[in-house]
Amino acid sequence: MKTVLLVTALFLLVILSSCNPQQPGNPKIPVLIDTDANNELDDQHALAYLFFNGNTFEVSGVTVNTTFNGGTIDEQYKEAKRVMQLCNVFESIPLLKGANGSFSEIRAFLGQEQFDGSEAVNFIISQAHKERKDKLVLLPVGKLTNIALALEKDPSIASKIRVVWLGSNYPESGEYNQDNDTDALNYILSLDLPFEIVTVRGEQNTGTAHVKVSREEMTGMMPGLGPKVEPVEGRHGGTFTCIGDYSVNLFEHCDYYGNPPSRSLYDMAAVAVVKNPGFAQSRIIPAPVLVNGIWVEQPENKRTITIWENFNRDAIIDDFHSSMKNYVLAEKEK
Numbered sequence: 001m002k003t004v005l006l007v008t009a010l011f012l013l014v015i016l017s018s019c020n021p022q023q024p025g026n027p028k029i030p031v032l033i034d035t036d037a038n039n040e041l042d043d044q045h046a047l048a049y050l051f052f053n054g055n056t057f058e059v060s061g062v063t064v065n066t067t068f069n070g071g072t073i074d075e076q077y078k079e080a081k082r083v084m085q086l087c088n089v090f091e092s093i094p095l096l097k098g099a100n101g102s103f104s105e106i107r108a109f110l111g112q113e114q115f116d117g118s119e120a121v122n123f124i125i126s127q128a129h130k131e132r133k134d135k136l137v138l139l140p141v142g143k144l145t146n147i148a149l150a151l152e153k154d155p156s157i158a159s160k161i162r163v164v165w166l167g168s169n170y171p172e173s174g175e176y177n178q179d180n181d182t183d184a185l186n187y188i189l190s191l192d193l194p195f196e197i198v199t200v201r202g203e204q205n206t207g208t209a210h211v212k213v214s215r216e217e218m219t220g221m222m223p224g225l226g227p228k229v230e231p232v233e234g235r236h237g238g239t240f241t242c243i244g245d246y247s248v249n250l251f252e253h254c255d256y257y258g259n260p261p262s263r264s265l266y267d268m269a270a271v272a273v274v275k276n277p278g279f280a281q282s283r284i285i286p287a288p289v290l291v292n293g294i295w296v297e298q299p300e301n302k303r304t305i306t307i308w309e310n311f312n313r314d315a316i317i318d319d320f321h322s323s324m325k326n327y328v329l330a331e332k333e334k
Helices: 002-019 042-051 073-086 103-109 118-128 145-153 155-160 176-180 182-189 215-221 243-252 266-275 313-325
Strands: 029-035 057-064 095-097 136-140 161-166 195-198 281-286 289-291 294-296 304-309
Touching (some): 029 118, 042 073, 042 243, 095 118, 161 266
Parallel strands (some): 029 136, 161 195, 195 304
């Protein structure tokens, strides 16, 4: 009888562990997030979600890049800094400027002491080489330029990192992050390293576009959430003393799509699947290649990648809201 009870208890422990992979006492996940923070409004929520899950994540740093929207690297930096200040982590977690240009434009200059994006690229390399039990998760939620440049400059980091990228409508063509630097994407696809695509798939319910919220939902959910800080000027003017109030302001200054009108929190969903893989489904495929903007399958390719799809919208939004209400500030990885 005791044996039966013991086996049953062990079985239940295994089940509970699989449902909550980051239990207290488990090693925290080391993450470096790379963002075009001023592009729209999902980056800000991805950053807050990451910073407020200190029981799960240690954050090595934040690097920024520019994409088609959101201005220069200085504007991207300014918005990331604003969010970090509102989350009360700016003094404790590094923030560095990355590339304005594309992988192909910058690649030839990597031998120089300074080049477009050198601050972020060198930081990514240095963080990848730190001794740790698990691989450093690089979480690019914009174009892949900074990551590709770091890999080109120091190929040895490939064995030390796991790249989880928010981008692409795979297997369909197009998508904003992808189109900002297709050469960087194809370069990473050609390398031997763990690479995971967190799909977007606009206007479908199988990608992160499905993780959408209405203005009414966010204005009801977010006011007052997060630590209270000194006033920070917002992107659209005004001052804010917590990230929750700034979130409401962002949702008051954006366009909405669909019926009912809503906005997708794509980047935030990418953080969610790193935290809990149960929030979506994943599958492993032979790495394809992008040719003239079209995905070409390579079924004989021994190099594989992971595709994330079919996101549990309600579970992700509930966990995001819970994290905002019951935040534990992430610390810089030691």
